[in-house]
Amino acid sequence: MTGPQRRRPSRAETRRRIIDAATTVFARQGIAATSLNDIAAEAGLTKGAVYSNFAGRDDLVLTIMEEHMFERMERATAVFAELADLDEATSEAGARLLAGIDSDATWHRLLLEYWGLAMRNPTVHSGLAERRARLRAAVTAAIGKAAALHGVDLPLAPEHLAVVVLALSNGLAVERGVDPAAVPPTLFGDVLKLLVTPTASGSAADPRRPARPGTART
Amino acid sequence: MTGPQRRRPSRAETRRRIIDAATTVFARQGIAATSLNDIAAEAGLTKGAVYSNFAGRDDLVLTIMEEHMFERMERATAVFAELADLDEATSEAGARLLAGIDSDATWHRLLLEYWGLAMRNPTVHSGLAERRARLRAAVTAAIGKAAALHGVDLPLAPEHLAVVVLALSNGLAVERGVDPAAVPPTLFGDVLKLLVTPTASGSAADPRRPARPGTART
DNA sequence: CGGTTTCGATACCGATCGGTATCGAGTGAA
DNA sequence: TTCACTCGATACCGATCGGTATCGAAACCG
Numbered sequence: 043m044t045g046p047q048r049r050r051p052s053r054a055e056t057r058r059r060i061i062d063a064a065t066t067v068f069a070r071q072g073i074a075a076t077s078l079n080d081i082a083a084e085a086g087l088t089k090g091a092v093y094s095n096f097a098g099r100d101d102l103v104l105t106i107m108e109e110h111m112f113e114r115m116e117r118a119t120a121v122f123a124e125l126a127d128l129d130e131a132t133s134e135a136g137a138r139l140l141a142g143i144d145s146d147a148t149w150h151r152l153l154l155e156y157w158g159l160a161m162r163n164p165t166v167h168s169g170l171a172e173r174r175a176r177l178r179a180a181v182t183a184a185i186g187k188a189a190a191l192h193g194v195d196l197p198l199a200p201e202h203l204a205v206v207v208l209a210l211s212n213g214l215a216v217e218r219g220v221d222p223a224a225v226p227p228t229l230f231g232d233v234l235k236l237l238v239t240p241t242a243s244g245s246a247a248d249p250r251r252p253a254r255p256g257t258a259r260t
Numbered sequence: 261m262t263g264p265q266r267r268r269p270s271r272a273e274t275r276r277r278i279i280d281a282a283t284t285v286f287a288r289q290g291i292a293a294t295s296l297n298d299i300a301a302e303a304g305l306t307k308g309a310v311y312s313n314f315a316g317r318d319d320l321v322l323t324i325m326e327e328h329m330f331e332r333m334e335r336a337t338a339v340f341a342e343l344a345d346l347d348e349a350t351s352e353a354g355a356r357l358l359a360g361i362d363s364d365a366t367w368h369r370l371l372l373e374y375w376g377l378a379m380r381n382p383t384v385h386s387g388l389a390e391r392r393a394r395l396r397a398a399v400t401a402a403i404g405k406a407a408a409l410h411g412v413d414l415p416l417a418p419e420h421l422a423v424v425v426l427a428l429s430n431g432l433a434v435e436r437g438v439d440p441a442a443v444p445p446t447l448f449g450d451v452l453k454l455l456v457t458p459t460a461s462g463s464a465a466d467p468r469r470p471a472r473p474g475t476a477r478t
Numbered sequence: 479c480g481g482t483t484t485c486g487a488t489a490c491c492g493a494t495c496g497g498t499a500t501c502g503a504g505t506g507a508a
Numbered sequence: 509t510t511c512a513c514t515c516g517a518t519a520c521c522g523a524t525c526g527g528t529a530t531c532g533a534a535a536c537c538g
Contacts, residue, residue: 050484050485050486050533050534050535053484053485056485056486071380072376072380074292074293075292075380077524077525077526078525078526078527079524079525079526087486087487088486088487088488089486089487089488089526089527090485090486090487090488091485091486091487092486093486093526093527093528094484094485094486095485095486098526098527099526099527151376151379154372154375154376154434155373155376157372157434157437157438158290158369158372158373158376160437160438161369161437162289162290162293167438170438171438171439174435174438174439175439175442178442197450197454198450198451198454201442202444202447202450205432205435205442205443205447206428206432206447206451208431208435209427209428209430209431209432209434209435209443210424210427210428210431211431212427212430212431212434213426213427213428213429213430213431213432213434214423214424214427214431216372216375216427216430216431217392217423217426217427219375219378219379220375220378220385220388220389220392221389221392221393224393224396224419224423225423225427226420229420229423229424232415232416232420233416233424233455236415236416236454236455236457237451237454237455239454268503268504268505268514268515268516271514271515274515274516295494295495295496296495296496296497297494297495297496305516305517306516306517306518307496307497307516307517307518308515308516308517308518309515309516309517310516311496311497311498311516312514312515312516313515313516316496316497317496317497
């Protein structure tokens with residue numbers, strides 16, 4: 043006996059092959075420049091297989107982005123690991139975030155292109171907003187936890203700090219894509235350190251406190 | 261006499277109408293989703309007029325982005341105006357930058373989409389890199405000038421601070437596009453303040469510098 | 479084994495794309 | 509007034525798009 047050899051791949055296998063192929067081609071060409079034929083060809087299948095497993099192009103794109111966003115959120119919280127020293131924690135987190143910018147460069151491109159779609163499509167926008175809010179909440183929690191661990195008074199609210207970290211992650215990815223030399227390896231960590239270090243004049247989020255008297259010039 | 265009435269618009273006029281129309285349609289639909297017919301129709305012309313004034317679609321796109329980048333660079337340096345008080349300067353700069361994020365929201369979308377194209381097209385990439393380097397230099401100079409004016413020792417090198425400001429501008433634009441409520445109006449200014457305020461433990465970018473002894477300054 | 483269902487390949491559709499060839503009206507100079 | 513030239517409208521091209529209809533083989537099931 044040759045065993046229970048499948049003559050036809052299971053539906054789940056086919057679907058996964060399509061998703062993986064689409065991910066590959068999206069990373070190579072971008073979402074807008076990729077046709078269903080490109081995806082099917084990459085998967086060694088035809089358009090028929092795609093339409094048998096997905097409602098259409100939009101459905102396929104949405105599925106892929108959802109999956110990647112889910113996978114990515116889990117890693118995002120792991121960045122703010124529990125380290126004993128605050129300086130080490132910030133520089134380490136910064137290093138990991140910058141490393142993520144490089145290793146997930148294609149992902150950043152995809153996300154920003156998807157963001158562009160979301161800006162013009164309410165349905166896509168609401169989906170992205172929901173995912174993004176969840177990611178923001180996760181990062182916020184991780185930051186708050188790390189701050190409590192090191193017993194530091196953050197000059198910014200954890201939720202605001204989370205927004206800044208996410209913004210920097212995307213923004214620095216853009217700058218690094220344009221000119222890698224413009225974004226030195228320690229920059230993210232340096233900025234992080236400044237953002238978590240309490241100032242002599244108190245919280246920046248509480249502007250009622252007077253400015254530093256030493257530098258006051260009229 | 262009815263005067264020297266032009267029976268046919270000048271070439272420059274037609275070219276400008278096309279550029280303006282393309283800018284409008286790009287802002288509405290994005291670059292990738294806009295066809296030459298869309299542009300021509302918006303301008304009240306036809307494809308023939310476009311091909312008579314531009315080498316092709318890519319040439320038109322490049323022309324528009326170049327023009328906008330040039331216009332934008334001039335405004336970027338004006339953000340760091342000369343204000344007497346440092347706190348006021350940072351919050352004012354932050355407010356202007358955030359206002360720019362809102363008012364130029366469509367521009368940010370266009371720039372990020374163009375960035376996505378540049379990531380996959382070496383020619384576009386080099387052009388964008390050159391423009392971006394110039395913008396970075398301009399912001400760097402403006403920051404250095406403002407720092408000197410206020411007599412403050414920046415914890416980060418002006419050129420690095422410029423990169424962070426540019427990154428935050430794009431990154432916060434993304435977050436604000438997803439969820440405006442996630443980016444409070446004072447956030448940019450608050451972050452800026454933290455980034456220009458010397459820390460008690462010394463400069464993060466230049467650890468050799470000793471801790472700041474009070475307000476003493478060279 | 480046989481009838482039914484599933485699934486993906488194939489062929490095909492209308493629409494639209496960027497780009498080109500052509501042509502006629504508008505234009506400036508002789 | 510004439511003539512060479514400019515410039516944009518028009519018609520058209522091949523290619524390609526997302527999507528659909530169909531059909532045969534494999535798989536499932538009683």
